[in-house]
Amino acid sequence: DVEHAYQDALQLSLACENQAKAELVGMHSTVVLQSLFCGRLSSQLAAQEEKQKEQKKRKGKLVGNGLPRLLTGDEFYSQVVEFEKSAADEELEHKR
Secondary structure: OHHHHHHHHHHHHHHHHHHHHHHHHHHHHHHHHHHHHHHHHHHHHHHHHHHHHHHHHHHOOOOOOOOOOOOOOHHHHHHHHHHHHHHHHHHHHHHO
16 A cells, blocks of 8 residues: 555656656747847847937938037038038939
8 A cells, every 4th residue: 555655656756757858848839939039139239229320321411429510611611512422422322
């Protein structure tokens, strides 16, 4: 009768172990899927940030810091000329 009790306890222990293994496999699968999702999301975010950076370069602001500027100064005038030239170059590049 004691042997029968030991057999029952062993069967119960094996069932618990099998259930724990199944849960562990499920958790591992979840981690793998989440890792794949995070990698894909990370690459999408990097591409989006790069696109925004490129758009900022295209738009550009000559007076973007909120401080007053002398708009007729030689330095500012040369920045305007350079900005317009780069904008024209980019437009030609986009038309190709």
